Amino acid sequence: MTAPEPPARFTPVYILPPSSRKLVAEEVNRVREVERLPAKRILSSPSGKQIIDFGQNLAGYVNIKLAGTKGTKIRLTHSEVVGQDGELDTNYLVPLPWLLKPKAEYDEVLLSGELCWFHPWFTIHGFRYVEIDGLDYKLELDDMQAIALSSDLSPVGTFECSDSRLNHLYRNVFWSMRSNFTDTPTDCPTRERSGWTGDIQVFSATATKYVDSQAYLRRYLRNLALEQFPDGRVPPVIPSESSDFSGGISRFFSYVSNSTGWGDASVFIPWTLYRYYGDRIVLERQYESCRRWVDHLEHEARNNRGRSRWFARDLGDLENYIIDSGFHWGEWLRPGEGITSIFWSALIPKAVVATAYFAQSSYLLSEIATILGDEQNASRYAKLSEKVRTAWRAAFVQDDGCRIGEDKQDDYVRALAFNLITADQRQAALNRLVELIEQNDNHLGTGFLSTGMLTHVLAENGRPDIAITLLLQDTQPSWLSQIERGATTIWETWEGYDKHGKALASQNHYSLGAVTGWFQEGIAGLVPIAPGYRRFRVAPLVASGLTHATATIETSFGYAKAAWHVTDGVVKLEVIVPSGTSADIYLGNGCNEQVGSGTYHFEWKHQ
Template sequence: MTPHSLTVNRRPAPFGIDSVAPEFAWTLPSDAPPQLGYEIEVSDDSSFLPDDITWTSGHIKSTAPYGAQYAGAALRSRTEYSWRVRVHGADGTVSDWATASFETGLLHPTDWRAAWISHPEAAKKDPRSVYLSTTIELPADVVRARAYTSALGWYRLFINEHDITGTALVPRWTPFHNYTEYQVYDTTDALRAGTNTVGIIVSEGRFRGRLGAFSLPNRYGDRLAALMQLQLDLADGSTISVTTDASWTASYGRVRVADPKDGERVDLRIPELPWLHGRSDGAVSAMVIPEHRLMIAESVARVEQIGRRRGTLSRTPSGKQLVDFGQNMSGVARVRLSGPEGATVRLIYSEVLSSTGEIATGYLGGGSSKKDWFQRDEAILAGEPVEYTPGATIKGFRYLCIDGPADPISTEDVEAIVLSTPLPAISEFQSSDGRLNQLWHNVVESLRSNFTDTPTDCPTRERSGWTGDIQVFGPTAVQLVDADAYLRRYLRNLAAEQHSDGTIPPFIPSEAAVGISRNPLGFTRTSAGWGDVAVMLPWTLYQYYGDTTVLRDQYASSKAWVDQLALRAARKRGVRRRFRRGVGHLERYIVDTGYHWGEWLRPGETLASEMPGNFLGRRTSVATAYLAHSAQLLSRIADVLGEDTDSRRYAQLADNASTAWRAAFVTEEGSRIGDDRQDDYVRALAFDLLEPSQRDRAATRLAELVRQAGDHLATGFLSTPMLLDTLVDTGHADVALRVLLQTSAPSWLHAIELGATTTWETWDGYKHGEPEASHNHYAFGAVAAFLQERVAGLAPAAPGYARLRIAPIIGGGLTSASVSIDTPYGRASSAWSTSPSGAVTLTTEIPPGVRADIVLGRISTEVGPGSHEFTSSALEMAHGNP
C-alpha cells in the first residue's frame, strides 16, 4: 500500500517553487486498502536525520490523499528538500515511506541581485530581437549551478553551445504590471572550468508583441529586457553569483522581427549564436533599466515541445510547396531551407486551404498592421542548407506553404513542432462509433492547442484568454488533463486583474483591451456569463480535485464579482424594461444595464447581428440568471469554508434573484420562458431557477424545441455545454442522443464528416465553400464531458471523486462505450457493451477508499473499491434506462 505519484503544489518534484506552504499529494496502489490517515516528514537532507527534519505532520486522520499543507520551519531559498509520506489503513496497518523532493527558488525580493538589462536602442519601434551576452571564468569545482531567469518579452538562454530553454516560450503571459514569472534551470552540466559564454536572446513575446483581436502592441511597455542570476555552489561550500548588469554586451543578430502572432523575419546568413562566432551587429554595453518588478516563480510547466509530426508534400495550383501535417495544432515548423543566397522565402501557416487549394489566412482577419505577414515567417536564405526553427512565435496550423525560391524539400526536411503546456493526460474514451471517438480526440487536440501560456480562445486570430470560453470548458478540461495548477494560475491572474469595483475583464490577462475598454460603450469591460468564471471555475476545481484551497484563495474575488453584479441590479435601471408584467420590488434583482455578450453565437447568428442587442440591454434574462446561479454557488462555497453568515446571505440573494427572474421571464407555468429559445430553457433547468411545478413544462418545451429544429441544437457558447445534460436530467435522454449523433449542421458530427481534426468556432466552418472563423476553438468541445460522464457513465458524486456515480446512457445505436480516468484516489473506469439480445454488461474499476453508486437499467446498487461486473437484460434495460 506504499503511496506513489507524489506531488508538491500539484507537480512532481517541482524545481524552484516560491510557496512558503507547499501542498502535498499522493496516490495509492489500486489494490491498497482505504487510507484512514497519513504522516508526512520534510527534511533538508535526504537522510531524514532528526536534526534535519523541518516539519513532521504527526498522524493526521484523513481519507484524502491530497490537501496536506506544509506547516513547519520557514523554508530557505535555493534549498532542496526531501519529503516523505506513509499512510495508515484499517486494522492499524502502516505503509512504507514514499519519498520525493522539491527545491525552492528565490523566496524573498532581497534574494535578487541581478539588474534588468537591455540594448540602449531597443525601444518601441525597433522590432529586432535583443542579443545580450557575457563571458565568465569559473573554477573546476562547481558542484551545482542554477540560473534564475526572466525577461520582458520571450527569451532564450544559452550557455556555451547549450540551448538551456530549448523550445520553451517563456516567461508566460501574466498581468506584467502586477508581477512577472521567472524560471529556474539546472545549468551544472552546461558549464565548464575556464571561460564560459552566457547569452540571452529577447524577443517581443506577450510583453511587447501584438495581442488580442486588435493586435495591439506594446501593451505593457516598449523596451525588451532580461534578468538573470546564475548561482554557483562550489565544493568547499562557497558560492559565486553571476548577474545581468552593465558589464554585459548588447547587440542584434539574425532575428530582425519576432512577434508571437505575426511571426519572425530572420537572416539565415548570420549564425544563430553570434557570440560563439566572434560576430556581433552593433555591439555596445548593455543598459541597466530601473525596473522594480515583483518576481514570482512559475507554478506550471512551461509551454514547450510536446510532440512532432511529419507531413505529406504536394504543390498548390499556383506551384508553391505545400506540407499537410494531417492534424490541426499549435506550434511552428522546423524546416531545412536552401536556395539562392539573399533570396527571401515565406513560410505561411494555416488551418485550412481555400476552395482553390491554396493556403488560406484571410478568413482569420489578423488585425495586424502587416496583414500580409499574419501567421507567417520570412527567412533570408544563406546559400547553403540551414535548419530553421522559429523560436519566438507560435502558430495555429495544419498546413505549411513555402513561398519563394527555396529548393524543393523532402519529407525529411520539414516537421511540425507541437507546442503546448505538457499537462498529463488523465482519461481515455472509446465507443463503438468512430465518429464520437474522433470528436473526443478533436476536443483533446483543441485543448492542447489552446492551453499554452494562458487558456486562449484560438491559436490563430485572437489568442486571448476569454473568460467565457474557459468558464464553459473548465468542467471538460479537468476530465481530460491534470489542469489543477494550470487553472489555479489563471484564477490568480484573474484576481490580480479584477477591477476595483469587482467587475472582471472578458479576457485574462486583460491588457489587450487597454484603449478599447475605456470606450464609452465599454464592451470589453465585463459581462455576465464571462465574469462568472470567478465563481464557477473555483467551484469546478473543487468538485473535480476536492481541494478547498482554491475556494479560499479565490473567495474574495468570487465575492467581489457577485457583489458588484447584485449592486448593479439594485442601483441601476435599464432602458428596456419590457416585461410581460410588473415585477415590483423584485426589480432590484434584475440585471438590465451594461454590455453583456449574452448567449453568444447561436447557430445562424453573427457578430454583426448580435452586437446591437448586447449594447441595448437585451441580454437581461441571461445576466439575471447568472446572478442567481453564481450567488447560489457562492453560498455553497461559503458553506464549505465555514463562512456561515456569507452562506446564508448569498443563498437569500440567489433566492431573490431567481424569484425576480421567474416574475420577469416565465409565463404559462414554465411552458414559455424568455424569448422561447432552447437556451432559455436550458439555463432555467440547469441553474434550478424554476419552481418544482414549472420544471416538467419547461423540460417538455425544451424537448419540443429540439424536435422542431430537426433534432438540432440551437444554443450558443453559454448553454451548449449544458444542453445534453439538461435533456438527460429531465427525462429526454433519447433526444439528447439524437442531438449528439446528428450529422448535419449545426451539430458536432458535421465537422467530423468534413474531416475536422479539432473543434470549430462555428458549426459550419465554411461559407460558400470558403473557410470561415477559427477551426480550433475548444468552447463547443465541452461535449467531451458528456461523452465521459453520460455516454460512458462515470462522474464524481462527491468532491474529488471521493464517491462515484456510474450510470451510462444506453441507446442511440451505440453498442459499447468506455472511459477511464485518473482521480485523486487512483484510476477509475466504466465500460459497457451490448449483446445481440440487447443485454448490457457493465464492468467498473473503483479506486481505493472510494465507493460508487451503480445505475444500470433496473440495477441500482452501491459498491466499494475493486473490480465489478454487472449484467442487465434487455427487458430490465427497457424499464430502467434513463
C-alpha cells in the same frame, strides 16, 4: 563599442528604487514540444507555391530542411485553411476583411547557402497548412515536420466507444484544448490568442477529464483576481493584455468587463476545481474575488435599469434583482448568428441570460461560503440567489414553464441546469425544449454558454434519447457535421464555412466541444458525487446506436473506470473503484449497488 568614448546616444545608468511588486514562482509546467507530426501531402497552388498539409490543425511551428543560394528569402505562411481556389486562405479569420486588414502568420528565412534545418524561436502559430514561397526546387515529405506545442499537462482521462465519429470528435476536442492550453487558456492560436473568460468558463469541467488541469486553472484564477477591477468587474480576457506601463486596460475591454457568463468564470471555475479535485484551497484563495463579482452584479441589478426592460411589466421590488444594463455577450454564436449579435448585445442586453448567471453565481457562492465556514455570508448569498430566481421567474417564465425568455433552446437549458424554475414547471420547460429541437429538425440551437450543458440537461431530466439524437446528428448545425467536413479541431462557429464554401472564423476553438465532458459522465456514466471523486456515481447510458463505451479517469485517489458493452442482448458493466473511495452503481434493470474500492462486474438484460 571599441571606441574610447561611448556613442552619444548612450545615457548614464540609473539605479531604480526597489520595486513594490512581489515575484512569485511559476505554478504551471512549461510549454514544450508535445508531438511531432510528419507532412501528409504536398499541394501545388495555382500561383505556383508549395503548400504542405500536415493533416492536423495544431499550435506550434514547422521544422523544415532548406537549401539554396545565399541570401535567398523564403517565406513560410501558416493557415488552417486552403480555399476552394487552391490557394492558402489567410482572410477567413476576420469578419469584415474589407474593413479589417487580415494579418497572415508567417516566418521569413534568409538562406545561408548551406543545407540546414530551420525552425523559428519564441513564437507559436496556429495551422494545418504551410505555404512555402521562394524555393526553386520541390520539397519531399521527409523535408518537414510540424512541432506541436502545449503546456506540459499530464493526461488523466480516456473515452472510447463503438461509434468512430464520436471517438474522432473526442480527439478533435483534445487537439483544440492542446492548441489553446499554451501557458494560459486562449480562445484560438491564430487570431487574438486571448484568454477569454467565457471560453474557459464553459470548458474547465471538460478539461479536467482530459488532463490534470488543477494547477493550470488555479494560476489562471490567480491572474483573474489580480486583474479584477476594484468594483468587482472582470476583464473579458485574462491576462488583460495591458499594464500600467502600457496605459492600462482599453476602453473597450473596460466596457465589456460587465458581461455575465464571462465574468462568472470567477465563481464557476473555483467550484469546478472543488468538485473535480476536492480543492478547498482554491476556494479560500478565490473567495474574495468571487464575492467582489457577485456583489458587483447585485449593485448593477439594484442601481441600474437598462433598455431591455423599458417596456416590460414592472415587477416592483423584484426589479432590484434583474440585470438588464451594461454590456453582455449573451449566449454568443448560436447557429446562424454573426458579428451583428455584438451590436445587438451592446444596444439591448439580454436580461434573461444575465440574470440567470446572477442567480447561479450567487447560489454557488453561498455553497462556497458554507464550505469555508462563513455561515453569515452563506445565508446572505443563499437568500440573494433565491430572490434573483424569484425575480427571474416573474420576469421571464410564462404559462407555468411552457414559455421562457426569448423562447430559445438555451433559455430552457439554463432554466433546468441552474434550477431557476419550480419543480412543477420543470416538465413543461423540458417539453418545450424538446419541441424546439424537433421543430429544428432534431438540430441544436445553442451557442457558447449553454451547448456544454445541453445533453446533460436532456439526459438528467428523462430525455437521453434526444441527447443521443443531437449527438449523432451529422448535418448542420451539429458536432458530427464538422467531422463529416474533415475538421480535426473544433470550430468557433457551428457553420465553419459560408454558403459559398469559404471558411468562417477560427477553426480551432474548444468552447463548442465542451460536450465531450458528457461522454464520460453521460454515456459511460462516471460522475463525481463527492468532491474529488471520493464518492462517484456510475449510471451508464446504454443508448441506441452504441454497443460499447469506456471511460477512465485518474482521480486524486487513483484509477477509476466505467466500461459497458452489449452482447447478445446482455449488458455487461465493469467498474473500478480506487482505494479510499466508494461508488453508487445504477444498473439498467432498476437495481442499485453501493460498493467500496475494488473491481466489479455486473450484467443485466438490455431492454
